[in-house]
Amino acid sequence: NAGVTQTPKFQVLKTGQSMTLQCAQDMNHEYMSWYRQDPGMGLRLIHYSVGAGITDQGEVPNGYNVSRSTTEDFPLRLLSAAPSQTSVYFCASRTGGGNEKLFFGSGTQLSVL
């Protein structure tokens, strides 16, 4: 049972580079989301999706794009990386309806130099 799979686990970028963080889940969850975790700031929601073709912004969406073409995949794109985007990124998913228990991926440690 793979659950939520995130790749890569570690990434170093130079300022201005672009990249995509991959997230896939095999639990047929409708809801998927991306968080960033920074020391002293807790978890902050970047973007989320309630189903294929539907995405919306969270608390800190600037500098990030998402799309949801399938139920399984929810990639996060950094178009022009900035040092402020250095963080640990988590993808999470859950079923729809009233069950909001989130299942998290293993995280991506991103450093932007």
Place this chain on the structure above:
Amino acid sequence: ELKVEQNPLFLSMQEGKNYTIYCNYSTTSDRLYWYRQDPGKSLESLFVLLSNGAVKQEGRLMASLDTKARLSTLHITAAVHDLSATYFCAVIYAGNNRKLIWGLGTSLAVNP
């Protein structure tokens, strides 16, 4: 807007001692979660509390919810080193697509 406050943010405990972590939230909510995060790892769901007076226990951890006081507690009994981790509470925000609002986490270190 819903705010979630945890205290303490840092806790150093001796093995065998009892302690409590508190999670306060600012507006009405119908669901509260506790998660655990080991250093450098992902988050794992511990408890889901659905109603006033709900109590859940697993091993040395017991969580409770008082919706009238807007307070949840995570009680640790006879702490052991394996419980060293960061514990987060998260509360459903009833408006705005039922987003989870997170506390900042309590970093717990259990020392011999």
